Amino acid sequence: MAARFVPYTRDVEDEDPHFDRHLQTVIDKTRRFIAESVTAGGTGRAVRDAHAKGYGVVRGQVEILTGLPPEYAQGIYATPGTHDALIRFSNGSPHAGADARLGNATGLALKIFDIKGPTLLEDEPDAGTFDYANINAPIFFCNTVEHYLFIQDLFLNAPDYFSQGRPGAHRFFAEFVTGKGTLAQEDWAWDEFLAFLRLSKIPPVNVLLSSYWTMGAVRHGNHIAKVRIAPDPHCAAAVDRRAIDATSAPEVFRPALVAELQERPYAFDIQVQLCTDLERMPVEDTTVEWPEQLSPFVTVARLRLPRQDISGQDNLEKMDALSFTPWRVTAEHAPLGNIMRARKEVYRQSSIERHKLNQQPRKEPRSADEVLPPAHDRDDAVGG
Template sequence: MAAQFVRYTPDVEDDAPDFDRDVQTVIENTGKYIAESVTAGGTGRALRDAHAKGYGLVRGEVEILAGLPPEYAQGIYATPGTHDALIRFSNGSPHAGADARLGAATGLALKMFDIPGPTLLEDEPDRGTFDYANINAPVFFCNTVEHYLFIQELFLNAPAYFSKGRPGAHRFYTEFVTGKGTLDQDNWAWDEFLAFLRVAKTPPANVLLSSYWTMGAVRHGDYIAKVRITPDPSSAAAVVRRTLDPTSAAEVFRPALEAELQERPYAFDIQVQLCTDLERMPVEDTTVEWPEQLSPSVTVAKLRLPQQDISGPENLEKMDALSFTPWRVTAEHAPLGNIMRARKEVYRRSSIERHKLNQQPRTEPRSADEVLGPAQ
């Protein structure tokens, strides 16, 4: 019997009673951190409040495949064709510095060009770009903006906790579970904490060997989905620098990425997993991994990275000037759920503040060539 995919309706999302107030507090906390990071972050520049350290800006091309089943040929995936793209690989931490200090949570932010239709960013002219901002875990460790308030504070101050060794770590974990003492014991953040441990225990690997998921659910035209960007098996098999030891040098992830792309092209599969059961594949609970047995991920596009040279400081400078947000998408691909909804204004305001402090123009490019110059 064919799977019955859940159709999107607005009532799949919940309305949190204090959503607007809590988002405003997150924005204020984020702005304060970004401003202070100019002097405290160690780089002399304003940092992103997450994914602060980038590993490289990579040129790519997305081929949207022909012949997809109608449930998958939705939105931008209904029209086969190729689109130039840029990819930012990054560490998930809000801090910069040696790789060993930052953990193995990584991100793949993808920007596609020449996508028709306005995005959901009402204050931004239609520039024809479409973004994903994915992480290397199928779950996330926060479900509500109320919880994000104390989790954000813990993460921004994590170095101070863990610099104190085991007692500091114990305090960090205790304050995570208890919401820094604000949660009743029956409502302690155990699900979020277990999801955090899962992400934190991700073994370090070449960023070309990780899969990257949308943090929460998104619309997929008439349906509900999560989107995964996963290594093409034949490309992954060719990677030489597979297991990385962050303690072996201050920088291990960027040099490995540079070397691989100098030697050979690479490819990822862009895959869509459609929701078939809102109980077992929830929209509002990002700590739950959607089971592949209920609905396997289906490849809808190929992301190809040509052989290229991303070495040199100019690559990092161009990467730093870009903005990525899960809300730079067309309405058919709108992010879903309270945490995803919060990212819209938080990302926009943090990007504006960071660009202002770094005296960088905040203009969405129209092509990869506009950022990196013509392909060699």
């Protein structure tokens, strides 16, 4: 029997009467962290409050496939074609520094160009770009902006906790579960804490070998989905620098990425998993992995990375000037759920503050050429 996909309606999301108040508190803390990061971060620059350290910006192309089933040919995926793209690979930590201190959570932020239709960002409706900001795990460790109030504090101050050895780690874990003493025992954040532990066990690998998921659910036209950007199996098999030993040098992820892209092209599949059961595939609980036996991921586009040289310092500077947000999308792809809604204004205010402190123009590029020159000739691109 064919799967019955859950239709998108506004009532798939829960209302939170305190959302705006909690969100403003998070924004205020984010601004303070970014302002203090100029001196505290060790780089002399303001950094992002998450995914602070980037490993490079990469030129690519997204090919939206033809002949997709109608349930998947929704929104931007309803129109086959090829679009230029930029990709930022990053570490998930809010801190910069040696890779060994930052953990193995990584991100892939994708910017697709020449997309028609207004974005959901009121201050740049005609940007013509479409972003994903994905992480290398199918779950996340925070469900609501209310819980993000204490989780944000913990992560921004994580180095202080863990520098104290086991006592500091125990205090970090206890304050995570109890919400720093703000939660009643029956409401302790066990699901989110267990999700955090699962994410902390992600093995270190070349960033080209990870799959990257939308942190929560998103609208997919008439349906509800999660989107995954997964390595093309043939390309993944050809990667030479696979396992990463973060203790072997201060910088390990970026050199491995640089070397692979200098030697060969690469490709990812952009895949959509449609919701078939709101109980087992919830919108508001990001700690739950959606079972693939209920709904498999279906490839709707291919992301191709030609061979290219991203080794220069100028690559990092161009990457730093870019802004990515899951809300720079058309309405047919709106992020869903409490914590995804919070990301809209937090990301916007974070970007505004960072660009101001770094004296960088905050302007969305109109083409990939404005940021990076075209990569090697198209004969070097990956087929598929």
